[in-house]
Amino acid sequence: EAGVAQSPRYKIIEKRQSVAFWCNPISGHATLYWYQQILGQGPKLLIQFQNNGVVDDSQLPKDRFSAERLKGVDSTLKIQPAKLEDSAVYLCASSKPTPGEETQYFGPGTRLLVL
Amino acid sequence: AQSVAQPEDQVNVAEGNPLTVKCTYSVSGNPYLFWYVQYPNRGLQFLLKYITGDNLVKGSYGFEAEFNKSQTSFHLKKPSALVSDSALYFCAVRARYNFNKFYFGSGTKLNVKP
Numbered sequence: 001e002a003g004v005a006q007s008p009r010y011k012i013i014e015k016r017q018s019v020a021f022w023c024n025p026i027s028g029h030a031t032l033y034w035y036q037q038i039l040g041q042g043p044k045l046l047i048q049f050q051n052n053g054v055v056d057d058s059q060l061p062k063d064r065f066s067a068e069r070l071k072g073v074d075s076t077l078k079i080q081p082a083k084l085e086d087s088a089v090y091l092c093a094s095s096k097p098t099p100g101e102e103t104q105y106f107g108p109g110t111r112l113l114v115l
Numbered sequence: 116a117q118s119v120a121q122p123e124d125q126v127n128v129a130e131g132n133p134l135t136v137k138c139t140y141s142v143s144g145n146p147y148l149f150w151y152v153q154y155p156n157r158g159l160q161f162l163l164k165y166i167t168g169d170n171l172v173k174g175s176y177g178f179e180a181e182f183n184k185s186q187t188s189f190h191l192k193k194p195s196a197l198v199s200d201s202a203l204y205f206c207a208v209r210a211r212y213n214f215n216k217f218y219f220g221s222g223t224k225l226n227v228k229p
Contacts, residue, residue: 004158033217040222041221041222042119042205042219042220042221042222043159043205043219044219045216045217048216056216091158091159093159102147102164102166102209103149103161103164104149104161104207104217105161106151106158106159106160107158108157108158109157109158111156
């Protein structure tokens with residue numbers, strides 16, 4: 001079974017530029033998560049999708065971050081414009097929403113450096 | 116407020132000795148409990164989980180975790196540490212009823228010395 005795919009793996013941009021990250025979850029996983037992990041901290045949930053609907057985006061900085069999952073499969077997270085403090089690893093994870101299948105599986109992450 | 120605490124930023128242990136990485140939580144409603152490991156420049160890898168049943172859960176790479184409901188703890192353990200176990204460990208708690216939201220601890224760096 002293929003794991004969660006993310007691209008790109010690394011990205012360096014200057015502040016005020018825009019950037020987009022892509023995630024393809026494990027096949028059949030209806031729930032998709034985007035996390036931000038700043039160096040030395042645990043992952044922080046940015047947004048959670050159930051199919052193509054948003055379940056939780058309470059910690060997403062909506063003035064600059066946006067995410068979509070139009071067909072309920074892959075997803076894109078965008079930052080526009082980027083700030084220095086956005087430098088972090090952006091992790092995508094997926095899970096099945098059914099009882100007994102609660103485990104989240106993570107992709108390798110995208111490491112973003114904002115200069 | 117819902118939270119997960121990993122009180123130790125770093126745990127140092129000699130190879131062959133037992134190890135414990137601590138986790139306590141404050142999440143209502145009998146949550147699910149997880150441990151993940153993160154190696155440098157890698158995503159998080161699932162180690163084990165507690166859903167229900169026996170309080171001692173066995174997982175990957177010889178790790179186990181003990182659930183204690185009264186203390187709301189879920190400590191990760193291994194009887195004999197390996198140098199290759201050196202990594203960053205995260206405790207995570209998933210609420211059963213709040214849209215299955217995950218809460219992560221801040222992580223504990225495990226250093227196993229030869």
